[in-house]
Each structure stands twice: as structure tokens, then as C-alpha cells.
Amino acid sequence: MKIHEYQAKRILAARGISAPLGRVAATADEAAAAVRPLIEESGSPVVVVKAQIHAGGRGKGAFKEHPDVRGVNVVAVGVDDGPAAAEEAVRELAEKMLGGALVTIQTGEEGKVVNRLYIEQGVDITQELYLAVLLDRAASRNIVMASTEGGVEIERVAEEAPEKILRAEIDPAIGLAPFQANELAHGLGLEGDAAKSFRRFVAALAETATDLDTDLIEINPLVVTSHGQVTALDGKMAFDDNALFRHPDIAEMADETEEDPAELRAKSADLSYIKLDGTIGCLVNGAGLAMATMDTIKHVGGEPANFLDVGGGADADQVATGFEIITSDPNVKGIFVNIFGGIMRCDVIAEGVVEAVGRVGLDTPLVVRLEGTNVEAGKRILKESGLDLVAADSLSDGAAKILELTGGAPG
Secondary structure, three states: OEEOHHHHHHHHHHOOOOOOOEEEEOOHHHHHHHHHHHHHHHOOOEEEEEEOOOOOOOOOOEEOOOOOOEOEEEEEOOOOOOHHHHHHHHHHHHHHHOOOEEEOOOOOOOOEEOOOEEEEEOOOEEEEEEEEEEEEOOOOEEEEEEEOOOOOOHHHHHHHOHHHEEEEEOEOOOEOOHHHHHHHHHHOOOOHHHHHHHHHHHHHHHHHHHHHOEEEEEEEEEEEEOOOOEEEOOOEEEEOHHHHHHOHHHHOOOOHHHOOHHHHHHHHOOOEEEEOOOOEEEEEOOHHHHHHHHHHHHHOOOOEOEEEEOOOOOOHHHHHHHHHHHHOOOOOOEEEEEEEEOOOOHHHHHHHHHHHHHHHOOOOOEEEEEEEOOHHHHHHHHHHHOOOOEEOOOHHHHHHHHHHHOOOOOO
């Protein structure tokens, strides 16, 4: 689960981690009203208006309706004009940003609709850094990543200058050790007050990641101010969905307007679904088999349209829901149902497929491969249903058949 920048910074501030002052706004009036208090509280003659969406690259992104407006905009308070002029400028920006579609490198061409803004105090920046704490599943522990290349996509840094990325594994028994914080500060070239501030910051961030079961906390950029303090100019947080039961206050921060409707529907039906960019829909039981199915589709020259794991204990209604979710994707040109019945029975899958087709119809080719528990009963149900489908004998056979039926040629 992801949260917005303003929510992440509230969490950081509550744990004593430095972040600029800011106020969230859902209307142009609220955005304008945030300006004067921020100026008075911070003493900064600059405010920053930030779009709040679950995507990176906002500073370089632009609005479809207003290409001259970015996702992050700086408004300076003139010496002669005072706060009133800044309030009006922020109001005008907010009117263009709220309800508009912001297009960034992570949103795709359609962009994401902006429903909230974060009005934040300006910061006197002398240096920009990158800092993140992320769960390394290969190492089975959190790691700290840091770089002098703040404000730049870390993927680009990893590709072009991997030597500029510093790493430190966090021992879950003791947390981030002081010597590791020292090594990171030294590697970033920090000295004096900036080094001290960084060591406190990274230690607190590592502790936060452990306490809150995060998959990722990313601060990009982490900035050094003219006073030698480090502060989070941006903040992204993603949490382990399986641990949210321990953090009901964080679970309440979920913004469903930022989620894919199909993924929300799948979640409510206890299905694991992730939309992809391909044309072949997949309905599979078991995450490992789902991954193997997608790999096989790609191996024969196709592209999977989704990851959909109905799990081991799904009933016919859940299977039907999964089928409906797949068919709701306009990019899907064919569907491959691949079931190996262990706990999940093949007859239940068959009943779900028949029920789903009865609900939504079948306008695309359908290939079904069933093996395992009650496989003969499942095949009989499908045969007697009269559905226009193609049976497959194996995973590779099914992948090749659905590719052929959708107009592709085996690779």
C-alpha cells in the first residue's frame, strides 16, 4: 500500500524526522489559505505547490490541460507585494492543478488526476542527496541506499553510475549500527553539522521502516540546508499489505482514488491481481504457477495482460469475479485459464468459468488447461456447458494455442 507525500511527512514528523512545514489542500481556497500561515510559521519567503499522486517524476511532469504547469511549482513572495500576491498566485495554480491530469514518466500518457495539493514552505538548499530504506527480499532484510545524486531517478543512477550508490544492510536484531551511519555520511561527503544531522536522520528512518513494516521509504531529494541540517524535501512510503493488520492507523490512509478499480475489486474478493500491458489474460491458481504461466506466454512470443492468482481456496463466485475482471480490460484479446488442482478443485474452476461467461458473455478466445483434483469432473462441466473454448494438454500447449487464437505467431 502506498500513501501520499503529505501523509508520509506527517509520519516522519511524528517520529522526530525533519521535513519542511506544509499543509494539505483539496480546494483552491484551502491552498490559498495555507500560504500566509506557512510564511509566518517558517519565515521562508517561498512556498511550493505540490500535486499529490502516487507516482514519481512530478517535478518534471506537466498537466494535460495546462502544459506550462508542473506537478511541483515554486511561488516566491515579493518584497513589495507581500503574502497577498503569493496567495493569489497559489490560488491560480491550484485551480489549474486540482482535477487536472498530471503526466509523468511513471503515469503513462493518460496521467493521473490530482485531487489534493500539498503547500509547503520553501527550503534554502545547498546540496541534494538520495536516501531510501527498502526491503531487500533476496537478503531478507531492510537495506539503506544512499547517493550523492539526489533529485535524479535512482534507476538511471544505477544504470549510468552504479558506483555512486551506497548500500548498508540493516541487522534486524540491532538495527542500523552507528558505524554504518558514519560510513554512509562519509561516503556522501558530509562533514560537521551536516554529517551529525544525517546520522540522526538515517538512524531514525531505519527504525521507522522496521517499526512500520514498510517495503520502501524513499527520500528524493534529501537536502542539506544552509544551516547544515538535512531534511526530507520529498517522501514516499509503501507498506507491506500483509502487515497492515498491525497498523490500522496506516491502513486508514489508503486512497482508493489512486488505485486501479480492477485491482480494488480483486482485493475485495480476496484475489491477487496486477494489471499489465499485454493482451493475453491469465487466470491461474498459485503465485508460482501464475509466474510460470506469464513466463511461458512471453517465451512463445505473447505478452500477459495481468497476473491473477485465485488462490488455493477460491469458490466459483471468486473465480467468476476474476474472469470478469480480466474481461473488463479492453486490451485483452484472449484468456488462458491454467489450473493445477491441489487444494483448488478443477470442478470449482470450471463452474466459475461457466458462471462468469453467463454473466459477461465471451467475445474473446478462451483456452483452458485443467490438471489435478477432480480434473475429469471439471472437463465434463466445461464440455457440457457448450462454451466455445479450446482445451490444452499442458502449460506450453495452452500458451501456444492462445497465442495462435489471438493472431500471434509462436516465437
